[in-house]
Amino acid sequence: MKRFAWMVAASVALTLSAAPPRASAQQADVVMSIDRSEAGPGEPLLLEIRINATNGRVESVNPPDLSRFTILGQEDLRPMQFSFSFGGGGATVAQSSVVRRYRLVAKALGRIELGPARVVVGGRTFRSNPLSVTIRDPSQAQQAPTDVAAPPTANPPGYAPPTGTLDGAHFDRTAFLRTVVDKTTAHVGEQVTATLYLYVHGSLGSSPEVSREATTDGFWVHDLTPRDDRDLVTEQTAGGIPFRVYLLKRMALFPLRAGTLTIGAMHLTAQTAMGFDTWGVAQPEAFDREGVAVSITVQDLPSAGRPSGDVYVGNYTIETRLDRPQAATGDAVTLTCVVRGSGNMRELRIELPTIPGLNILAPQVNDEVSAPSDLVGGSRTFEWLVVPQRAGTYTIPAMGFSVFDPQSDSYARVAAPALTLVAAGNPIATSSDAADRRPQPATPAAERVTFGPLHATSEFLHARAPLSRARWFGLALFAPPVIWFILVLMRLLQRRNRANEILNAPKRAVRGAKKRLAKADSLAQSGDARSFYTEVARAMKEVLEARLLEPVGGLTHAQLRQFLVSRGMQDELVVRIIEELEGGDFARFSSTGSSPEEMTRARERVEALLQRIDKFTPTPKDAP
C-alpha cells in the first residue's frame, strides 16, 4: 500500500513538472486622476493613481513630483486581486488592482503640472497619464465662472443648454439647477424664452419633485416644454465633470410692465441613480437644490415715433373678408378678420366703428396659439355678424393696428383694405344700437316691467350681527347635547349602583345574620330564650329573603316550604329550615323555656344552615 502511494505521488509530481503554467507577459494600466481641475487655496484635492495589473505583482508606486503640495494623507487600497487558470494546460492569469490616494493641499496659486506616475509591475515600469490642476485666487474664480462644453461625440438637440460660460447656476459637483434666458433685456410685450435645466453627475434615480416653481410675476407665460421625453436629456461637461442635463421647463415669457422683472429660483428634491464606475458601485444620493433667480430688464416701447393708440409687439399680418359682398336687409353677413404672426396674440383687440345702418353684433374670438421654433404666435380670428338695417352700400373701414418690431426697433402699421357691403331690400326696425353696449337708460321694454312701488317709509334700521354669529349661540347649541350626556351618564351610574346593591344583598344579609347570631349568643347567656329564638328566626329569614329576592316574613311554614321547593331548594334543606323555625317557635312560646345548652346547639345548627342557604342558587321564579 505504501509503495502504491509513493507511485501516485511521483506520477502527480511528474505531471505537474511536465506542464508548467504558461504565464503571459506583465501588463498594467495606470490611470492618474484628480477630483477637480480647479480649486481654491487651502481646498483639499484627492489625487488617485489606479493600477490594474495582469500577470505581475505591483512592486512599487512612484507618484509624480508633489513638492508643490502639502500631503495631508496617503492610503493604498487593493480592491481586487485574484488569479485563474485555463484548464488542459492553458495559461494562468493573475490580475490585481491597486489604488493609491493622496489628499493634497496646494502650497501656492497657479497652474501645477503633474508628470506621469511610475509603477513597477513584475520588474517592468509603467507610466500613467500626466495631469494639471489650477489653484485660483477666490476673487478671480468668482469672475471666471466654470465653463461648460458639450462632449465631442454628443449631438446636441435643439433644447440643449448653451455651452461656454456657466451662468444662471450655482455649480455643484453632484447636481445643480440652471436657468437660461435667451435675453436679459426686452421690451414690454416682447418674448423672452426661459429654460430651466437640472445638471446631474450620473443620472437621476427618480423624477425630481419640484417643491417650489420658478415664479414669473409680471409675465404672461406660455409653456414651451417639449412633450417628447427624448428631447429632455442631453449631456454636457461642466468644470471638467460630465453631467446629464435634464430639461425641466421651457417657457415663453411676455413682460407685462416695464422695470426689472425676476424669474424666481426653482427648488426641487431628487435622487441620483445607482450606477457602476471604475471604483465599483455608486450608491444613490438624495439631494435638494435651489436654482438661481434671473432678472430681466424690461423697457417701455420707445417713445420716439410711437403711434397713438394700442401698439402690439411682434410680427403680424392681417386679413379681412365678408362671406358675401351683397345681402338682403335683415340678413346676417359674417365679417371675418384673421391676424397671424408671432407675439402675444391674446392681447390683440380690434374694434369696429359704429356704421349707421349696420347692426354689428359682438364678435366671436378664436385663438390658435402655436410655437414653431419656440416663437409664440399663431392666429386670432374675429368674427362679427353684420346685419344691414336698410338698403345701401356700406364701407367697412380698413381694420388694423400698430406694431413694434423689437428686431428692427421700429414701429409699423398693419392694416387690411376696406370692405364694401351692398344691402338691398326694405328697411327693418331695430330697438337698440348694438354698437353701444354701455348701460342705457330705461328702454320702452323696461317700462313694461314694473319695479316698485317705492317704499315711502323706513325704520332706518342699522346693521346688526345675526344671532348665529353671537358667541352665546354656539354655547346654546352645544348645551342640550352636553346636558343630555350628563343626565344619561348619571342615570347609568345610578343603575349600576342599584345593580351592585342587588348583587351584594346576600353578602349584606349574611353579615346582618352573623350580627344577629352574636346578639343571640348574648341573649342565650342571659337566659332570654324568647328573644334568642326571635333573633335566630330573623337571621334565617333575612338570609332567605336576600337569596330569593322576595319577602318571606308573611308566609306560614307550610307556604314557606312550598315556596322554597318551588325555587329549587333541596327537600332536605327545606325540611331542616322549617324544623328549625318550628322548633324556635315552639321554644319561644313554651312555658318551660330552653336551657343555655339547647340554645347553643340551636345556634350552631342555624349557623350551619345559614352557610348552606348562602350557597343556594334559586331558580328563576317563572322557571318550570
Next chain:
Amino acid sequence: MKRLLLLLGYASLFTALATAAHADSAREVFQRANQAYLTGQYDAAIAQYQVLVESGVADPDITFNLGTAHARAGHYGEAIRWFERTLVLRPGDDDAERGIAGATSLLGTRRAQAEGEATVQTRPAMFESFVRGFSEDTLAIATLALDTLFFAVLVAFFFVGRESTRLALGIAAPLLGLLGIVAMFALAQKMGMFRDGRPAVIVREHAEVREGPDPRAAERAHASEGERAELISRQGNYVHVRLSGRREGFMLVADVGEI
C-alpha cells in the same frame, strides 16, 4: 349718588337727542331721494340712497328703493345687487323678488339685442331657493329650538317608564333630529359656509376677468352684468372673484357689487 343719577340722566337725554337728530337727518335724505326718484332723477335718487347706505343704515326699504332707482336708470346689475341685499335683510320680500326677475329679464333682452342671443340664469339652485325665504335669525332660532327639543325628547325617552309615552317619544325623536339637521344645513348655507367668498353681483356688462390684479394682465374671461360671483379677496383696485363655469380671476372693484 344723586350726582351719579343726574349724570346718567344727562347721558340718556344726550343719546336720545343724538339718535333723534340722526333719524331726522336720515329721514330728510330719504325723502329727498324719494322726491328725486318720483321726478325721474334716478341718478340723484341713487346718490341720496347711497348716502344712507354708506352711513351704516341697513334697512330693506332703503335698499329696495336703491335697487328700484338703479333699475329705472338701466343699471340692471346694480339693481339685482340691491334687490338681493333687500332679500338678505327681509327674506321673502315679494317686491324685491319681482325686481330681480324684472331686471334679469331686461338684461337678457338687452344682451340679445346686442349679441343676437342671450342666456340668463333666472332660478337659483334648489337648496338656495329653499333657504331664500328664511332669515338667518329665523334659521338660527329654529336650529336652536329643534336642537333643544330633540335632546329633551331623548332625555325623556331615557327616563320615562310608560310604554305609550316611550313610543311617542321614539317617533318624535328621529323626526326632530331630521328637522334639526335640515335647519342646521340651511343655517350653514345662509351663513355662507359652503361658499369660498362673499356673495356679489357683476354690475358691468362684458367686464374683463384678468389673470392678475393689473390692467396689463391678460384677459382670462368676461363676465356678464347681473351674473352672480363670489368675492374672495381684494388687491388694490381689483377683487379676486370666482364665477360660474370654473371661471376665476381678477376684476375691477367697480365692476363687482358685494351683496
